[in-house]
Amino acid sequence: MLKLSFISGLLVLLQTTAMAQAGAGMKLGDAHKEYEDSIARAGYPYRFPILGKKVTAKGFSLQYPVGAMLNLNNTSQLVNITDLKVGFNDIDPVPLDFVKFGEVKATMQSVTTRVDLWVLPFVDLYGIAGLVQAKTNVSIVSPFQFSSEADFKGYVMGLGTTLAGGYHGIITITDINYTWTHMDKLDDVVKALMVTPRLGYNFNFKERPNKSVALWVGTSGFYVNHGTSGSIDLSDLGPQMSKDQAEKIVAETEQWYQGLTKPQQVVVKRVAQSILNKLNNIPDDITVNYSLKKTPTSHWSLLVGGQYQFNKRWQVRSEVGFLGGRSSVLISGNYRWRW
Numbered sequence: 001m002l003k004l005s006f007i008s009g010l011l012v013l014l015q016t017t018a019m020a021q022a023g024a025g026m027k028l029g030d031a032h033k034e035y036e037d038s039i040a041r042a043g044y045p046y047r048f049p050i051l052g053k054k055v056t057a058k059g060f061s062l063q064y065p066v067g068a069m070l071n072l073n074n075t076s077q078l079v080n081i082t083d084l085k086v087g088f089n090d091i092d093p094v095p096l097d098f099v100k101f102g103e104v105k106a107t108m109q110s111v112t113t114r115v116d117l118w119v120l121p122f123v124d125l126y127g128i129a130g131l132v133q134a135k136t137n138v139s140i141v142s143p144f145q146f147s148s149e150a151d152f153k154g155y156v157m158g159l160g161t162t163l164a165g166g167y168h169g170i171i172t173i174t175d176i177n178y179t180w181t182h183m184d185k186l187d188d189v190v191k192a193l194m195v196t197p198r199l200g201y202n203f204n205f206k207e208r209p210n211k212s213v214a215l216w217v218g219t220s221g222f223y224v225n226h227g228t229s230g231s232i233d234l235s236d237l238g239p240q241m242s243k244d245q246a247e248k249i250v251a252e253t254e255q256w257y258q259g260l261t262k263p264q265q266v267v268v269k270r271v272a273q274s275i276l277n278k279l280n281n282i283p284d285d286i287t288v289n290y291s292l293k294k295t296p297t298s299h300w301s302l303l304v305g306g307q308y309q310f311n312k313r314w315q316v317r318s319e320v321g322f323l324g325g326r327s328s329v330l331i332s333g334n335y336r337w338r339w
Contacts, residue, residue, distance in 0.1 A: 046338045049118040061209070064312050064336035065118040071130070071332040076107040077222075078297040078325030081138075086267055087289040088274075093229075094263040098256070102139035104294075109133050110156065117339075122165045128158035132181060143256035144249070147240045150232065154183040166202055171214060173198040186230040195221040196303070214307045220321055221300050229291035234274050234284075246276040298324030305330075312336060 044052040048065035056062060081101050085093035112130025119125055133153050140146040160177025174197045181190040200216025248254045249272035257265065270286070277284035305319030313336055321328035 048339050049121045049123075051121055055121045060121065062121060063118060064338050066339050067114075067116045067334050067336040069114040069116070069332055069334040071110075071112045071114060071330060073110045073112070073328065073330045074108070075110075075321075075328040076105060076326070079104045079106060079294050080297055081292055081294050083291075083293040085291045086271070088267060088270055088286050089289075091267065091270075091289075093289050093291055094261075094267055096264060096267070098143060098260065098264075099140055100142035102141040104136070104138050106134060106136045108135075112156065116162075122163060124162040124164065126160050126162070126177075128156065128160065128177065128179065130156050132156050132183075134183065143254070144245050145241070146245075150185070152183045152185055154181060156181045169201050169203065171198075171200050171202050171216065173200070173216065173218070185232045186228060188225075188228060188230070190228070191225045193221075193223045198303075198305070200305075210309070210311045212307075212309045214309070216305055218303050218305070219300055220303055220326075222296055222326070223299060224294075224296065227291065227293055229289075231287050231289045234271070234278070234286045234288055241272075241275050243276065243279050246272045246279065250276055296325060298326070300324050301326040301328075303328075 044056040044062070046052060046065065049062065052062055052065075081104055084096045084099055086096050087093035110130055110132040112128050114126050114128050116124050116126030131153075132155065133151070135149065135151050137149050138147065156179050158177050158179030160175060162173065162175045164171065164173040166172070174195075176195050177193075179192050179194070181192070183190065196218055198216040198218030200214055200218075202212050202214040205211040249257060249269060252258075252265075252269070257268065260268065271288070274284045274286045301321050301324035303319055303321040305317060307315055307317035309315045315334045315336075317330075317332050317334070319328075319330040321330075
């Protein structure tokens, strides 16, 4: 029955890391007065962003408005699980409120693409699509010891907006996105909201103003839908429990087992029997049905990042998140063009 805990982890993975544009709508300093004047004189003949002509007339250097980005992301998140219910085959899930969890950790690797458009000089809209692969590790510490690991795969889609700007090198970037993650062993779509404000500095090369290095610090808020339900074959969980424990549950000799309700005893004993069969290499097909509520151990974490801009068409960036039970590494490349 404890195997259901595995799913808790994957909901945590939908954290599609925010991918903002550094230095959008940048007002340059006195060191680049000549370049700033040339921007104002050149005008802005393109469709986007709206108001582009007005802001370039004031000496703002704009990003090319359209971009395509490839992102590689690796993330881990600690999760709290509550309201666990478990059943098997055609038996409806029953509450297992006596189960106490140890560490529940979800890890995810994703490859996503992002296409964006600066509709205003400081407002970017984008869409996300990609593939995700996840793994969850769950441990139960009471009233028995149990651990399991499950692998998942699926795809993610999302929409987002970036609010960004800069003045004399100082940049602000706030990214908000909402994602839908479909995993192969979950009944429900995992929905997540991420809010990521950043503050940093953009260093332009004096002799080549279109080339720059931006560095920033920020914080990331991650909110995921709380409910999860689904079904999974016990064999897919790779459960680990001592043979002695499984035998005691099947024999109904554990003291804590006597205090369970009859439906709880039926579920616990059947799952323990299935684990014991697996340990004895006896075929036993059992499908575990589950539902639970999960939340990140903390909704907020810190991050640091940076971007290297070769020119207005090509940029690469990286971002590292930490604290709050969460760690993440993002690497991305971006190509931009005018429209």
